[in-house]
């Protein structure tokens with residue numbers, strides 16, 4: 267068995283009296299890509315955000331069950347959510363460049379926050395992160411220009427570089443290509459395969475073909491339940507549950 271980097275055990279996320287996801291137990295294998303698929307409103311984003319305590323700021327949310335990172339429960343008393351978010355980074359649907367900052371400052375923003383000032387170290391991290399995000403060659407001669415001058419696809423790779431700069435163990439990606447054109451989508455899909463050598467990835471996608479192309483494992487969600495989980499190839503070619511089959515063959519969703 268491959269080692270697990272994360273794992274949820276009977277995870278339920280309540281929004282007030284209703285539940286966004288119910289009783290989900292999902293393994294997240296180390297340095298693999300796990301895709302979460304399912305129709306709109308099935309709970310993919312709700313589940314993803316529980317993996318780095320992004321629901322903490324929402325007073326109506328109540329979490330039940332456990333979320334383990336390297337065997338430790340993220341929701342145990344005394345765990346610092348800020349430290350968790352450094353270990354479990356996030357990339358959102360729309361690129362999130364800081365509008366007044368240069369490309370360089372956008373990438374190193376997380377390190378600045380923790381007090382790193384050494385210019386040489388910041389430069390080394392920026393280069394490493396931009397290379398990992400497959401953006402270095404495109405921006406290396408314009409690092410001091412505003413990040414908002416880049417294309418949407420480049421901005422999304424800036425968001426990825428920024429997330430990687432603090433060396434997370436896990437990267438959560440919430441529909442990272444749904445706002446992008448096909449060429450930029452392809453660039454991001456291509457870079458995922460290289461990224462998983464250094465970071466474990468959990469990706470939410472609306473796009474089943476994308477899940478089939480990039481992921482090692484897939485979980486199918488429906489109405490807040492995880493219906494099926496398994497190796498991507500198996501789930502797409504020989505699903506165990508008729509609801510999974512109906513979804514992947516396009517009969518609903």
Ligand SMILES: Nc1ncnc2c1ncn2[C@@H]1O[C@H](COP(=O)(O)OP(=O)(O)OP(=O)(O)O)[C@@H](O)[C@H]1O
Nearest residue numbers: 281285286304305306307308309310311312313472
């Ligand atoms: N902040 C919130 N407050 C209350 N209910 C919410 C909140 N966010 C999501 N929900 C509900 O939780 C359920 C799951 O929503 P969620 O956004 O996780 O689904 P999703 O699969 O990510 O959908 P989509 O693909 O449309 O983004 C839905 O019924 C939704 O209405």
